[in-house]
Amino acid sequence: MNGLPVASALSLVHVDKRFPGVHALKDVSIEVRRGEVIGLVGENGAGKSTLMKILSGVYQPDSGKIEIAGQPTRFENAADANRKGIGMVFQEQSLLTNLTVGENIYLGNEAQFTRYGIVNWKALYAAASRQLSKVQVDVDPRMRADDLDFAARQMVELAKALTLEEHASDHLVILLDEPTSVLERAEIDVLFARVRALKSRASFIFVSHRLDEVLELSDRIYVMKDGAVVADLVAADANITTLHHLMVGRSLQAEYYREPLQKAFREEIVLEVDELSLGNAYKNISFKLHAGEILGIAGVIGSGREELARTLAGFAPHSSGKLRVANREVHLVSPAEAVDIGIGYIPRERRVEGLVLFLPVAANITLADLENLTRHGLIDAREERRLATSWVDRLKIRTPSINTLCLNLSGGNQQKVVLAKWLNAKARILILDHPTRGLDVGAKEEVYELVRAVTTEGVAVILTSDTLEETIGLSHSLLVMRDGEITYRAEANPGHKPSQIDLIGHMV
Amino acid sequence: MQNIFARLGPDKLRQWLPLATLVILVAVVGVMQPVFLELSTLLQLASDTAVLFILATGVTFVIMLGGIDLSIQSMASLASVIVALTVARYGYGAFVLAVAVGALAGLLSGLAHVRLKVPSFIATLAMGGVLFSTALVSSKERSITLGDVDRNYQTWVTGTVFGVPNVIIIGLIVLAIAHTLQAHTRFGRYSAAIGAGEPAAYASGVKVDRQKVFAYVLSATFAALAGVILAGRLASGSPTLAAELLLPSIAAVVVGGTAITGGVGSIWRTLVGALIISVVRIGMTFLGVNIFAQNIVFGAVLIAAVAITIDRSKIPIVK
Structure with missing residues (x-):
């Protein structure tokens, strides 16, 4: 480090900053x-x-x-x-x-x-x-x-x-x-x-x-x-x-991605795509997703993986090919249709598409499944409180109360509310679109643990992540996409995960 | 954490401000004119508030979604004309017809908004023009006074039960229905979600367009009902019968504490807002303010209310 420049450009000296209730800088x-x-x-x-x-x-x-x-x-x-x-x-x-x-x-x-x-x-x-x-x-x-x-x-x-x-x-x-x-x-x-x-x-x-x-x-x-x-x-x-x-x-720890919790997925096919295409975004995509499986899709921007995830969540209908969910062919033209057949979407834009920030935790948790809370046309408020409280407990959502606006929660806890919403709606397939973006390490670990837990119960997951490390670490199976097409498929069993280098070659 | 601590105080204050304002206004006017606090005056006040409250209630549903309905006063006027023109022939059917026309107008505004993607203020401004002209043409630009026989059909509006004017009872029924819709049904919850965060509501599977169209149908239907009641109370129908009611109605919603940007609000708040507007109006009459100058006050009140109810730290940019 001999060449290290020494002249000071900018310094902070013993800076302290407090906000009401928080000592932000010490x-x-x-x-x-x-x-x-x-x-x-x-x-x-x-x-x-x-x-x-x-x-x-x-x-x-x-x-x-x-x-x-x-x-x-x-x-x-x-x-x-x-x-x-x-x-x-x-x-x-x-x-x-x-x-x-x-x-x-x-x-x-x-x-x-x-x-x-x-x-x-x-x-x-x-x-x-x-x-x-x-x-x-x-x-x-x-x-x-x-x-x-x-x-x-x-x-x-x-x-x-x-x-x-x-x-x-x-x-x-x-x-x-x-x-x-x-x-x-x-x-x-x-x-x-x-x-x-x-x-x-x-x-x-x-x-x-x-x-x-x-x-x-x-x-x-x-x-x-x-x-x-x-x-x-x-x-x-x-x-x-x-x-x-x-x-x-x-x-x-080595078990950052909770690999020891990665259980073999089930036989049951919950989602199948066959020669699926959407304009210039992606073409001839075929794969099967099983109950309890995490399928990671790797690819750079422009690879088409984002659009593929949006199609499965109901935002961008495919233009040709077949999409089957629970053995029934579907053409999803809105998220409402996807939600109806058990698909939940955890978006990268958590604060825009994931949560209604100005609604309380409870209302966000029940938002995707209010039908089942409605008796004679009215929302059963007591049942709603009970459900929300139980999800807050089960997912360890740190919030002052179920009536707190989601705006006031930390990123990690907000993401847990989004997850609770889909678990409450009994989603069988979760589309995780960059699920840990902007979360700190501790919050990421909690998200990984929850994802492992829900897959053990048979929920299937499609994952597109910010980092290859996360994609590989979490997934059972991997797809690599480039220019709208699948260029590589791999298994990712615990202890036998492919390396990042293996995948990068097929991405660019 | 800093958010929670910093906002708890002002938020609570903001929530109770409208009710506190109402109580203070009633006390002030009562001290100045003790006759104001007599039962007969208060019943008169409640009767006078009913039409305003029903109009404001309808538009509350739209404002909760983050939209606006500027066609309500024209709709109410048209409804009064429909009643005046057809009550002789159809009897009570005239009221049903007027309200049905309201529902249809709301459906058209809603469809123009969601299908053609026309901003709500344009869609309903245009619809208001259409309705106003329809009222002008069908009434041949005049006020139609109801005949004695026609007035017999108006007793459900003008009568009393045990001394309580029917119009107050109608207002309370509207309150019960609207409050239930807003606070206890999926429609109400979805409206709040759409108003506060439409993309998240959409991604959660809410059929956003359907909820919006329903809100516009409600708004115009309630406006038509308000027009029908107004026709009964004034024993006439006219294309300008409700002409001064748009501004006070929207002011009532906002003064009550429903956010003009959507997502936050309730029918109770609209009731409080409508009562505030009524008390201010009566107070001005007591003070001898020219009746035609009242909208100057309501305009100022509306701007002040919006300025107070919007928490600027949450909404950096307003268009």
């Missing part, structure tokens, strides 16, 4: 040196988001100070932090999809191209082109943002953050908040290469749930737990096990 000190990539890891609720919001000027610390290049400073708000050289690349992509790339890059900063209220678009687009070349992305700044794929949009966000160079007086610090969550492996490689290449221009703080990526990209890693920094590690000296141990206070 005496946190971190230092970001010039040209360094800092990894920031911790479970949900560890204080990462609060820390990022302080660094980006959204919150102000209760005590402690912020220093830029060793000089004490204060961020009045996000715009002020921007002016002082703090850029942010958001988890939720923040580009406005109906504007062009160039308009997005200079959104709110058009003044430099404006005379007498008229924008000189030619100058703006020329400047945008220069920004895009910094991140080496081949995108026409006159394209609309919604014509770009997620990877390109992420690059545009990075280019946008780099425009701060033009007016910030000092070295930039760019906060990368879960930038890889919607990217596939090849795209992540490109992003990481760009970040490394930009180290001469900026320092980075990289927040991610994916520990392997944090290890890969970072120079140093801060580990947070319960609002405090519990470790400051040189990435080269760390590994996933030590990080995991520091984050949760226990080590990652």
